Amino acid sequence: MLNIDLHCHSDASDGMLPPAALVARAAANGVDVLALTDHDEVAGIAAARVAAEAAGIVLVPGVEISVTWEGVTVHVVGLRVDPAHPELAAGLDGIRKGRIERARRMSEDLARAGIGGAYEGAHARAANKQMLGRVHFARWLVEQGHAGDLRAAFRQFLTRGNPGHVEHEWASLKDAIGWIRSSGGTAVLAHPGRYPFPTRDMHRLLDAFRALGGTGIEVITGSHHPSEYGKWADLARAFDLRASRGTDFHAPGEGVELGRVPALPHHCRPVWENWPELEPLLSPASATCL
Ligand code: AMP
Numbered sequence: 001m002l003n004i005d006l007h008c009h010s011d012a013s014d015g016m017l018p019p020a021a022l023v024a025r026a027a028a029n030g031v032d033v034l035a036l037t038d039h040d041e042v043a044g045i046a047a048a049r050v051a052a053e054a055a056g057i058v059l060v061p062g063v064e065i066s067v068t069w070e071g072v073t074v075h076v077v078g079l080r081v082d083p084a085h086p087e088l089a090a091g092l093d094g095i096r097k098g099r100i101e102r103a104r105r106m107s108e109d110l111a112r113a114g115i116g117g118a119y120e121g122a123h124a125r126a127a128n129k130q131m132l133g134r135v136h137f138a139r140w141l142v143e144q145g146h147a148g149d150l151r152a153a154f155r156q157f158l159t160r161g162n163p164g165h166v167e168h169e170w171a172s173l174k175d176a177i178g179w180i181r182s183s184g185g186t187a188v189l190a191h192p193g194r195y196p197f198p199t200r201d202m203h204r205l206l207d208a209f210r211a212l213g214g215t216g217i218e219v220i221t222g223s224h225h226p227s228e229y230g231k232w233a234d235l236a237r238a239f240d241l242r243a244s245r246g247t248d249f250h251a252p253g254e255g256v257e258l259g260r261v262p263a264l265p266h267h268c269r270p271v272w273e274n275w276p277e278l279e280p281l282l283s284p285a286s287a288t289c290l
Pocket residue numbers: 014039066132133134135150151154155250
Protein backbone atom coordinates (compact mmCIF):
# COMPACT_ATOMS: atom_id res chain seq x y z
CA MET A 1 0.00 0.00 0.00
CA LEU A 2 1.20 3.52 -0.74
CA ASN A 3 2.38 5.72 2.09
CA ILE A 4 0.74 9.08 1.39
CA ASP A 5 1.52 11.96 3.79
CA LEU A 6 -0.31 15.14 2.80
CA HIS A 7 0.63 17.52 5.62
CA CYS A 8 4.05 18.62 6.87
CA HIS A 9 6.19 21.70 7.48
CA SER A 10 9.68 22.79 6.44
CA ASP A 11 11.73 25.69 7.75
CA ALA A 12 9.99 27.85 5.15
CA SER A 13 7.39 28.05 7.95
CA ASP A 14 7.64 26.65 11.47
CA GLY A 15 9.27 23.28 10.73
CA MET A 16 12.94 22.68 11.55
CA LEU A 17 14.20 20.96 8.38
CA PRO A 18 14.98 22.69 5.08
CA PRO A 19 12.69 21.39 2.29
CA ALA A 20 15.34 19.11 0.74
CA ALA A 21 16.18 17.45 4.07
CA LEU A 22 12.47 17.06 4.83
CA VAL A 23 11.85 15.27 1.53
CA ALA A 24 14.90 13.02 1.99
CA ARG A 25 13.67 12.10 5.48
CA ALA A 26 10.19 11.31 4.16
CA ALA A 27 11.66 9.06 1.46
CA ALA A 28 13.83 7.29 4.04
CA ASN A 29 10.69 6.70 6.13
CA GLY A 30 9.01 5.01 3.17
CA VAL A 31 6.74 7.87 2.12
CA ASP A 32 5.73 7.54 -1.56
CA VAL A 33 3.72 10.76 -1.89
CA LEU A 34 4.45 13.86 0.19
CA ALA A 35 2.64 17.20 0.28
CA LEU A 36 4.66 20.12 1.62
CA THR A 37 2.09 22.34 3.38
CA ASP A 38 3.87 25.23 5.03
CA HIS A 39 1.81 27.79 6.94
CA ASP A 40 0.79 30.61 4.58
CA GLU A 41 3.89 30.03 2.45
CA VAL A 42 4.91 28.22 -0.74
CA ALA A 43 8.59 29.27 -0.84
CA GLY A 44 9.81 25.75 0.02
CA ILE A 45 8.11 23.97 -2.86
CA ALA A 46 10.73 24.54 -5.57
CA ALA A 47 13.53 22.96 -3.49
CA ALA A 48 11.20 20.18 -2.32
CA ARG A 49 10.35 19.33 -5.94
CA VAL A 50 14.01 18.94 -6.88
CA ALA A 51 14.67 16.76 -3.83
CA ALA A 52 11.59 14.61 -4.52
CA GLU A 53 12.74 13.95 -8.05
CA ALA A 54 16.15 12.87 -6.76
CA ALA A 55 14.57 10.63 -4.10
CA GLY A 56 12.03 9.13 -6.52
CA ILE A 57 8.93 10.18 -4.60
CA VAL A 58 5.95 12.30 -5.67
CA LEU A 59 5.86 15.86 -4.29
CA VAL A 60 2.44 17.45 -4.03
CA PRO A 61 2.70 21.25 -3.86
CA GLY A 62 0.63 22.42 -0.90
CA VAL A 63 0.02 25.10 1.69
CA GLU A 64 -1.75 25.41 5.06
CA ILE A 65 -3.75 28.61 5.18
CA SER A 66 -4.64 30.33 8.47
CA VAL A 67 -8.33 31.26 8.58
CA THR A 68 -10.64 32.95 11.06
CA TRP A 69 -14.13 31.45 11.03
CA GLU A 70 -16.66 32.90 13.48
CA GLY A 71 -13.84 34.23 15.65
CA VAL A 72 -11.94 30.93 15.81
CA THR A 73 -8.69 30.06 14.01
CA VAL A 74 -9.03 27.10 11.65
CA HIS A 75 -6.49 25.76 9.15
CA VAL A 76 -7.23 24.92 5.52
CA VAL A 77 -4.75 22.76 3.62
CA GLY A 78 -4.47 23.38 -0.11
CA LEU A 79 -3.21 20.41 -2.14
CA ARG A 80 -1.97 20.46 -5.74
CA VAL A 81 -1.86 24.25 -5.72
CA ASP A 82 0.10 26.26 -8.26
CA PRO A 83 2.55 28.18 -6.05
CA ALA A 84 3.05 30.78 -8.79
CA HIS A 85 -0.64 31.60 -9.15
CA PRO A 86 -0.95 35.39 -8.60
CA GLU A 87 -4.17 35.29 -6.58
CA LEU A 88 -2.86 32.63 -4.20
CA ALA A 89 0.55 34.32 -3.94
CA ALA A 90 -1.02 37.70 -3.14
CA GLY A 91 -3.36 36.20 -0.55
CA LEU A 92 -0.52 34.41 1.23
CA ASP A 93 1.65 37.52 1.08
CA GLY A 94 -1.08 39.47 2.88
CA ILE A 95 -1.34 36.85 5.63
CA ARG A 96 2.45 36.83 6.14
CA LYS A 97 2.50 40.64 6.46
CA GLY A 98 -0.23 40.28 9.09
CA ARG A 99 1.99 37.73 10.88
CA ILE A 100 4.85 40.27 11.16
CA GLU A 101 2.48 42.84 12.64
CA ARG A 102 1.05 40.18 15.01
CA ALA A 103 4.59 39.20 16.05
CA ARG A 104 5.31 42.81 17.06
CA ARG A 105 2.17 42.86 19.22
CA MET A 106 3.07 39.49 20.75
CA SER A 107 6.52 40.84 21.58
CA GLU A 108 5.05 43.98 23.18
CA ASP A 109 2.78 41.82 25.30
CA LEU A 110 5.68 39.65 26.43
CA ALA A 111 7.67 42.81 27.24
CA ARG A 112 4.81 43.96 29.48
CA ALA A 113 5.21 40.65 31.32
CA GLY A 114 8.92 41.37 31.79
CA ILE A 115 10.27 39.38 28.83
CA GLY A 116 12.08 41.73 26.46
CA GLY A 117 13.57 41.17 23.00
CA ALA A 118 11.14 38.45 21.91
CA TYR A 119 10.58 39.81 18.40
CA GLU A 120 14.31 39.92 17.70
CA GLY A 121 14.75 36.47 19.26
CA ALA A 122 11.98 34.88 17.23
CA HIS A 123 13.07 36.67 14.06
CA ALA A 124 16.64 35.38 14.48
CA ARG A 125 15.31 31.81 14.76
CA ALA A 126 13.14 31.98 11.65
CA ALA A 127 14.92 30.62 8.57
CA ASN A 128 12.33 32.44 6.44
CA LYS A 129 12.17 36.03 7.67
CA GLN A 130 8.84 36.52 5.88
CA MET A 131 7.08 33.81 7.91
CA LEU A 132 7.05 34.41 11.65
CA GLY A 133 4.95 32.11 13.80
CA ARG A 134 4.30 31.35 17.42
CA VAL A 135 6.63 28.35 17.24
CA HIS A 136 9.58 30.69 16.60
CA PHE A 137 8.64 32.57 19.77
CA ALA A 138 8.16 29.31 21.66
CA ARG A 139 11.60 28.00 20.66
CA TRP A 140 13.19 31.29 21.74
CA LEU A 141 11.33 31.22 25.08
CA VAL A 142 12.67 27.69 25.71
CA GLU A 143 16.21 28.72 24.77
CA GLN A 144 16.00 31.68 27.14
CA GLY A 145 14.92 29.36 29.97
CA HIS A 146 11.41 30.81 30.29
CA ALA A 147 9.86 27.40 29.55
CA GLY A 148 11.09 23.81 29.86
CA ASP A 149 10.05 22.68 26.40
CA LEU A 150 7.86 23.63 23.46
CA ARG A 151 4.65 22.30 24.97
CA ALA A 152 5.32 24.15 28.20
CA ALA A 153 6.02 27.33 26.24
CA PHE A 154 2.54 27.04 24.67
CA ARG A 155 1.01 26.26 28.07
CA GLN A 156 2.60 29.25 29.82
CA PHE A 157 2.76 31.74 26.95
CA LEU A 158 1.33 32.54 23.49
CA THR A 159 -2.11 31.03 24.23
CA ARG A 160 -5.29 32.75 25.42
CA GLY A 161 -4.98 34.20 28.91
CA ASN A 162 -1.18 34.02 28.89
CA PRO A 163 1.61 36.54 28.12
CA GLY A 164 2.37 36.83 24.42
CA HIS A 165 -1.17 36.01 23.31
CA VAL A 166 -2.89 38.53 21.04
CA GLU A 167 -6.05 38.29 19.01
CA HIS A 168 -5.53 38.17 15.26
CA GLU A 169 -7.78 38.16 12.24
CA TRP A 170 -6.64 35.67 9.58
CA ALA A 171 -8.06 35.15 6.08
CA SER A 172 -11.76 34.39 5.59
CA LEU A 173 -12.78 30.80 4.85
CA LYS A 174 -14.22 31.95 1.54
CA ASP A 175 -11.00 33.67 0.44
CA ALA A 176 -8.75 30.77 1.51
CA ILE A 177 -10.79 28.17 -0.38
CA GLY A 178 -11.11 30.58 -3.31
CA TRP A 179 -7.33 31.13 -3.60
CA ILE A 180 -6.68 27.38 -3.42
CA ARG A 181 -9.26 26.57 -6.05
CA SER A 182 -8.33 29.35 -8.43
CA SER A 183 -4.73 28.07 -8.37
CA GLY A 184 -6.03 24.63 -9.41
CA GLY A 185 -5.86 23.08 -5.95
CA THR A 186 -8.09 21.09 -3.63
CA ALA A 187 -9.10 22.45 -0.21
CA VAL A 188 -8.96 20.17 2.85
CA LEU A 189 -9.98 21.16 6.38
CA ALA A 190 -6.95 20.44 8.58
CA HIS A 191 -7.14 18.51 11.88
CA PRO A 192 -10.86 19.16 12.53
CA GLY A 193 -10.60 17.47 15.93
CA ARG A 194 -8.47 20.35 17.23
CA TYR A 195 -11.17 23.00 17.04
CA PRO A 196 -13.13 23.88 20.17
CA PHE A 197 -16.56 23.72 18.54
CA PRO A 198 -19.62 22.05 20.01
CA THR A 199 -21.10 19.46 17.62
CA ARG A 200 -23.67 21.83 16.16
CA ASP A 201 -21.04 24.44 15.22
CA MET A 202 -18.72 21.76 13.81
CA HIS A 203 -21.53 20.61 11.56
CA ARG A 204 -22.10 24.20 10.43
CA LEU A 205 -18.38 24.55 9.68
CA LEU A 206 -18.40 21.35 7.60
CA ASP A 207 -21.48 22.59 5.75
CA ALA A 208 -19.94 26.00 5.10
CA PHE A 209 -16.64 24.44 4.04
CA ARG A 210 -18.40 22.19 1.52
CA ALA A 211 -20.66 24.99 0.26
CA LEU A 212 -17.65 27.27 -0.33
CA GLY A 213 -15.94 24.62 -2.47
CA GLY A 214 -13.97 22.59 0.06
CA THR A 215 -13.32 18.97 -0.94
CA GLY A 216 -12.15 17.03 2.09
CA ILE A 217 -11.18 16.84 5.75
CA GLU A 218 -8.21 15.27 7.48
CA VAL A 219 -9.40 12.01 9.01
CA ILE A 220 -5.99 10.59 9.91
CA THR A 221 -3.67 13.25 11.31
CA GLY A 222 -1.05 13.42 14.01
CA SER A 223 -3.50 15.72 15.83
CA HIS A 224 -6.27 13.10 16.16
CA HIS A 225 -6.30 10.42 18.82
CA PRO A 226 -6.85 6.97 17.27
CA SER A 227 -10.18 6.78 19.10
CA GLU A 228 -11.38 9.75 16.99
CA TYR A 229 -10.54 8.37 13.52
CA GLY A 230 -13.90 6.62 13.10
CA LYS A 231 -15.88 9.70 14.04
CA TRP A 232 -14.12 11.86 11.44
CA ALA A 233 -14.39 9.16 8.79
CA ASP A 234 -18.16 9.05 9.42
CA LEU A 235 -18.48 12.84 9.36
CA ALA A 236 -16.57 13.03 6.07
CA ARG A 237 -19.10 10.63 4.58
CA ALA A 238 -22.11 12.36 6.09
CA PHE A 239 -21.01 15.75 4.70
CA ASP A 240 -19.95 14.40 1.32
CA LEU A 241 -16.30 15.23 1.92
CA ARG A 242 -13.23 13.20 0.92
CA ALA A 243 -10.74 11.93 3.50
CA SER A 244 -7.10 12.98 3.81
CA ARG A 245 -4.11 11.64 5.72
CA GLY A 246 -1.14 13.63 7.01
CA THR A 247 1.26 13.67 9.91
CA ASP A 248 1.62 17.46 10.39
CA PHE A 249 5.32 16.73 10.96
CA HIS A 250 7.33 19.76 12.14
CA ALA A 251 10.69 18.50 13.45
CA PRO A 252 12.50 15.29 14.43
CA GLY A 253 11.49 14.34 17.97
CA GLU A 254 8.65 16.90 17.97
CA GLY A 255 5.23 15.31 17.47
CA VAL A 256 4.55 12.64 14.84
CA GLU A 257 7.27 11.42 12.44
CA LEU A 258 6.86 11.73 8.64
CA GLY A 259 4.73 8.94 7.19
CA ARG A 260 4.02 7.38 10.59
CA VAL A 261 0.26 7.47 11.03
CA PRO A 262 -2.25 4.70 10.22
CA ALA A 263 -3.78 4.25 6.78
CA LEU A 264 -7.21 5.68 6.03
CA PRO A 265 -10.10 3.46 7.14
CA HIS A 266 -11.18 1.26 4.23
CA HIS A 267 -14.57 2.84 3.67
CA CYS A 268 -13.08 6.35 3.20
CA ARG A 269 -12.96 8.03 -0.18
CA PRO A 270 -9.45 9.41 -0.35
CA VAL A 271 -8.86 12.96 -1.47
CA TRP A 272 -6.18 11.63 -3.86
CA GLU A 273 -8.62 9.45 -5.84
CA ASN A 274 -8.06 10.13 -9.57
CA TRP A 275 -4.95 12.27 -9.11
CA PRO A 276 -3.09 11.60 -12.38
CA GLU A 277 0.37 11.96 -10.81
CA LEU A 278 -0.36 8.92 -8.64
CA GLU A 279 -1.36 6.62 -11.49
CA PRO A 280 2.19 5.37 -12.22
CA LEU A 281 2.43 4.29 -8.56
CA LEU A 282 -0.81 2.35 -8.57
CA SER A 283 -0.44 -1.23 -9.61
CA PRO A 284 -3.83 -2.95 -9.74
CA ALA A 285 -2.92 -4.72 -6.50
CA SER A 286 -2.13 -1.60 -4.51
CA ALA A 287 -5.07 0.32 -5.98
CA THR A 288 -7.48 -1.92 -4.12
CA CYS A 289 -5.85 -0.89 -0.84
CA LEU A 290 -6.69 2.75 -1.35
P1 AMP B 1 0.66 30.29 14.46
O1 AMP B 1 0.04 29.92 13.14
O2 AMP B 1 1.87 31.15 14.31
O3 AMP B 1 -0.34 30.86 15.43
O4 AMP B 1 1.22 28.95 15.10
C1 AMP B 1 0.47 27.76 15.05
C2 AMP B 1 1.44 26.61 15.23
O5 AMP B 1 1.87 26.56 16.58
C3 AMP B 1 0.85 25.25 14.98
O6 AMP B 1 0.90 24.92 13.61
C4 AMP B 1 1.79 24.36 15.75
O7 AMP B 1 2.97 24.17 14.99
C5 AMP B 1 2.14 25.23 16.93
N1 AMP B 1 1.38 24.95 18.16
C6 AMP B 1 0.18 25.43 18.49
N2 AMP B 1 -0.20 25.00 19.70
C7 AMP B 1 0.81 24.21 20.14
C8 AMP B 1 1.04 23.45 21.34
N3 AMP B 1 0.16 23.43 22.34
N4 AMP B 1 2.21 22.78 21.44
C9 AMP B 1 3.11 22.81 20.44
N5 AMP B 1 2.96 23.49 19.31
C10 AMP B 1 1.82 24.17 19.16
